[in-house]
Amino acid sequence: MNFTAESKILIQGISEPLGAIYTPLMQAYGTQIVAGVSPGGGGKPIADIPVFDLVEQAISKVGRIDTSVIFVPPYEVMDAALEAIAAQIRQIIIITEGVPPLDMVRVLRKAEATETLVVGSNCPGIIVPGQLLLGIHPPEFYLPGKVGLISRSGTLTYEIALELTRAGLGQSIAIGIGGDRILSSSFQQWLQILEEDDQTEAIVLVGEIGGDSEESAARYIAEVIDKPVVAFLAGYSAPQGQFQGHAGAIVASRIAGLGADIGSAQSKLEAFKRAQVPVADRPSQIPDLVKKVLEQV
Structure with a gap:
């Protein structure tokens, strides 16, 4: 487990309704959100956070990322999670509700194979009081x-x-x-x-x-x-x-x-x-x- 004030956080679905609402709140709490991903929305910062089309592009620009928080729609969660895992992100939090069960099964198989910690789906995320907020607590x-x-x-x-x-x-x-x-x-x-x-x-x-x-x-x-x-x-x-x-x-x-x-x-x-x-x-x-x-x- 690596959830500290120094953790570097990525938001996948940063321009989605929940992502757009909660990203500034997480940032205001002190969470180090270093990048966001929104396919088609790359190059358009949100709350002064750089936004990219792909996770790989975000990492090439900002460096190592500890945790990804996912706000994308249910049928896009699997692709988002697998993209994060492929990019060597080993902590993933899925806020989205109603993810298709077979999609989650595929995510979990890949997570187990890569020793990736996944939380969710349909969850409020994680909070370490006084240090960082990852989700909607x-x-x-x-x-x-x-x-x-x-x-x-x-x-x-x-x-x-x-x-x-x-x-x-x-x-x-x-x-x-x-x-x-x-x-x-x-x-x-x-x-x-x-x-x-x-x-x-x-x-x-x-x-x-x-x-x-x-x-x-x-x-x-x-x-x-x-x-x-x-x-x-x-x-x-x-x-x-x-x-x-x-x-x-x-x-x-x-x-x-x-x-x-x-x-x-x-x-x-x-x-x-x-x-x-x-x-x-x-x-x-x-x-x-x-x-x-x-x-x-």
Whole structure:
């Protein structure tokens, strides 16, 4: 993981509506955006940032780039991500929602082959409070500190960050892993990253009903993670019996012994209970739980 104030950032889709809105906000936060890419828009700076037609042209002009943030339309995401990977950019954040699943599969195959970290799609991105903003997080909700925040939800990430900030519990980093069907980086991957991060002392994991991500994360926490973890689950009020996962998750859960009710709030709560991870009933409880687990360290 290389997300610092010195990181050099590229914006793909800088002239798209979201790109044009959030690029100046990221820049105002102190993020070093060194170039943008907009096919057909090369040579037309945006917010004093040079814009190029191709990623390769941007790198030849500005040099090494650490991370690309992608705002292009859904059916252009695969080409944009593969172009960034081919240009040796090893951290990619896909903000775009609704990327075709097979396109994401192709991106992930190439990312795995090249050891590229991909976040998203359909995510708010990453914020390292006080250092850099990569995406659409509202930075005023965040405070530099020692709590790492990993979430499937966008807006819940902001709400929980604000609860932590109001309680004086700053954050080392906040990651929205995304809400589309095919996601790139997982809870487990980020749990391991934060486990090894010297700036993080405790972890807050924000999950949702549907799929087996939280059950798998709970097992991983029990087996691998030493730092204290607090969880919150969204979706308690969803209609009973309305399954929101997918066939692969059902089969995998039964093979792994996770239970036939995989994806339900109860299944996830029981998984975290087995892993001895405290689960908040509502976001406002999270700061007290974090303080409690930190006292026990």
